[in-house]
Amino acid sequence: MDHAADSRRTDLMTITRFVLNEQSKYPESRGDFTILLNHIVLGCKFVCSSVNKAGLAKLLGLAGETNVQGEDQKKLDVLSNEVFVKALTSSGKTCILVSEEDEEATFVKQSQCGKYIVVFDPLDGSSNIDCGVSIGTIFGIYLAKDKDNATLNDVLQPGSSMVAAGYCMYGSSCTLVLSTGSGVNGFTLDPSLGEFILTHPNIKIPNKGKIYSVNEGNAKHWDEPTTKFVENCKFPQDGSSPKSLRYIGSMVADVHRTLLYGGIFMYPGDKKSPNGKLRVLYEVFPMSFLMEQAGGQAFTGKQRALDIMPKNIHERSPVFLGSYEDVEQIKALYAASNQNKA
Numbered sequence: 441m442d443h444a445a446d447s448r449r450t451d452l453m454t455i456t457r458f459v460l461n462e463q464s465k466y467p468e469s470r471g472d473f474t475i476l477l478n479h480i481v482l483g484c485k486f487v488c489s490s491v492n493k494a495g496l497a498k499l500l501g502l503a504g505e506t507n508v509q510g511e512d513q514k515k516l517d518v519l520s521n522e523v524f525v526k527a528l529t530s531s532g533k534t535c536i537l538v539s540e541e542d543e544e545a546t547f548v549k550q551s552q553c554g555k556y557i558v559v560f561d562p563l564d565g566s567s568n569i570d571c572g573v574s575i576g577t578i579f580g581i582y583l584a585k586d587k588d589n590a591t592l593n594d595v596l597q598p599g600s601s602m603v604a605a606g607y608c609m610y611g612s613s614c615t616l617v618l619s620t621g622s623g624v625n626g627f628t629l630d631p632s633l634g635e636f637i638l639t640h641p642n643i644k645i646p647n648k649g650k651i652y653s654v655n656e657g658n659a660k661h662w663d664e665p666t667t668k669f670v671e672n673c674k675f676p677q678d679g680s681s682p683k684s685l686r687y688i689g690s691m692v693a694d695v696h697r698t699l700l701y702g703g704i705f706m707y708p709g710d711k712k713s714p715n716g717k718l719r720v721l722y723e724v725f726p727m728s729f730l731m732e733q734a735g736g737q738a739f740t741g742k743q744r745a746l747d748i749m750p751k752n753i754h755e756r757s758p759v760f761l762g763s764y765e766d767v768e769q770i771k772a773l774y775a776a777s778n779q780n781k782a
């Protein structure tokens with residue numbers, strides 16, 4: 441055993457220690473958020489282990505049901521949902537849960553009820569499960585005004601009201617990215633310790649990037665600003681180098697790359713689906729929260745993404761998010777197109 445390397449490891453910043461340090465900045469805090477986060481981390485570890493052995497444990501393929509969006513549920517979608525619902529209710533710190541996989545919000549029974557509301561996509565990128573490509577879990581956290589009388593109105597709030605957001609990516613390593621509203625930090629699961637270790641402190645997205653990420657198979661339905669933007673990525677008007685295209689088809693993985701390397705990820709609205717595909721509460725909001733916290737932007741084509749006032753829990757919205765300068769460009773194209781229409 442390399443004892444020198446081992447002793448260096450004793451100073452590793454685990455996610456629990458990190459959150460406890462954050463908590464100590466708020467003397468009135470009673471550790472509820474730390475407990476909630478520990479349960480989310482437990483859920484992520486469980487799903488990570490299931491994803492790793494999915495082919496061996498017969499967890500690939502369809503579960504035989506469709507979810508509220510009319511999509512076929514994969515076995516891992518169902519399992520991950522069960523894991524997170526159990527982990528979150530048993531934390532004793534949640535009052536309402538909203539999951540992509542459940543038509544209705546879950547109201548936690550009084551005896552287990554706490555002050556946090558968690559919105560989540562238990563398994564994002566389902567179409568990539570069976571071929572072993574990176575997938576993930578996305579979550580956002582709100583605080584209820586009065587936990588004993590929390591209603592859907594506490595959930596149907598703009599993303600800017602979230603107190604924390606994050607995702608866990610089950611990829612070549614298992615990476616958890618978290619923001620509690622003061623920057624963004626990334627933690628990698630060390631399988632030998634079973635702990636998430638701070639590996640990406642204070643993530644800042646580059647101001648401008650060299651990558652654009654979009655499902656170009658939808659191009660024939662796009663509106664003019666999206667079409668012009670992508671055209672300019674390939675044939676830049678200012679003589680700069682064209683951008684590279686990267687599209688995995690798992691929002692978690694596409695956003696993670698965008699956060700670290702810069703550039704833009706988009707799922708626009710189009711003539712076929714004016715609201716795009718991604719869900720406001722548990723896809724658009726958490727990722728937009730992280731982007732802004734990292735110094736980037738998130739825009740819907742009409743407004744700042746975090747300012748959307750959702751009317752129902754499974755609502756969808758177009759989204760363009762990433763490096764500040766890249767999102768500025770798409771905003772300018774929408775502004776010009778609106779001016780031409782006026």
Ligand SMILES: O=P(O)(O)OC[C@H]1O[C@](O)(COP(=O)(O)O)[C@@H](O)[C@@H]1O
Pocket residue numbers: 511540561563564565566567655689690691692707717
């Ligand atoms: O296949 P498309 O239309 O490009 O959509 C890809 C998008 O759909 C999603 O897979 C939807 O998420 P779910 O798998 O949670 O339904 C996103 O992760 C991804 O960005």
Ligand SMILES: [Mg+2]
Pocket residue numbers: 561563564565691723
């Ligand atoms: Mg998803």
Ligand SMILES: [Mg+2]
Pocket residue numbers: 517540561562563564565566
């Ligand atoms: Mg999903």
